[in-house]
Amino acid sequence: MSRKKPGQAIRREAEQAPSRRWLALLGNGLAAVVLVLALTGVYQLLDWLRDPHAWPVREVQIEGEFRHLRHEQIAEATRDMLRHGFFGVEVGTVQQRLAKLPWVAEAAVRRVWPDGMQLRIQEQVPVARWGEDGLLNARGELFQPENVAEFAALPRLAGPISLRERVIRRYIEFRQALQQIGRHPAAIELDARRAWRVELDNGMQIRLGRQEEARRMALFIDIYPRVFAAAPQPARGVDMRYSNGFAVHWKTAGTPRRHEG
Incomplete structure (x- = not known):
């Protein structure tokens, strides 16, 4: 059996090394070409999907009951859906635009295959006014539509904006307490x-x-049937800030009359 000499093996490996390098370079080049072609195909596919002419929005479903929200406002906020097409529209952006409309409490937007969009909109329900130009919903959230004057019959709440939740809590408490005497608060104010x-x-x-204030309101409710309900003349106001009584301002001319508690 013949045995290869060490020098012969080294020479053969040296002769094969360039061909291996060329094969490696060729493989890397082919991989790069394949990657470029794949990325080009993906880019063309994405560009085709974003084409509003290839994938138009043909139907917009709007779910919700509206008394104050105008369809023109919805159309303005959702105009991108028609301009960018089914896949091109940014659903999150449209949803944010809808949510910024004063009369929108909640909004959800989703695609409906193959060419539709669905809008679910919950309109604000005002339960009270805040200051001169704001309204409050049942969660105590402030919103400021243009037609606040139409809601003059709602209770009026006012106070520092940072204490809005405190004012709302007091309004709810006073409203429940005043039901005992058949009255309800038309306005509550927490001043500076x-x-x-x-x-x-x-x-x-x-x-x-x-x-x-809670104890003083309870005292007012206690004295109301005896002092005010059967009074021959209506009272303009009552001052409950006294430690041992209260003062009544009657609607007829005269000075306030103080009652000892």
Whole structure:
């Protein structure tokens, strides 16, 4: 049996090394070409999918009951759907635009295969006014539509915007408490000094001051049947800020009359 000499093996490996390098370079080149072709194909596919002429939006479904939200506002907020087509439209952007409309409480947008879009919109339901140009929904969220004046019959709440939740809580508490005497709050205000003022549905003004407003309201409710319900003349207001009584301002001319508690 013949045995290869070490020098012969080294020479043969040296002769094969260039061919291996060329094969490696050729393989890498082919891989690069395949990658470029694949990326080009993906890009062309994405470009085709974004083509509004190839994939138009033909149907827009709008779900929701609207009393104040105008269809013109919805059309303006969703114009991109028709311009960019089924795949090209950015659903999140359209949803954000709808949510920014003053009368929109919640909005959801989704694609409906093959050429439709579905809009689910929940309209705001105002339960009270806030200041001069705002409305509050049942969650206490503030929104500011253009037609606030149409809701003059709603209760009016006012106060520092940072204390809005506190004002809303007091309104709910006072409304429930005043049901005992058949009245409800038409307005509640927390002024800059953090003093409370309540106006009832019969026009009576109640001044509760800065402290113990809940206790003072409870005292007013307790004295209402005896002092005000059967009074021969209506009262303009009552001041509950006294430690041992209250003062009544009657609608007829005269000075406030104080009652000891």
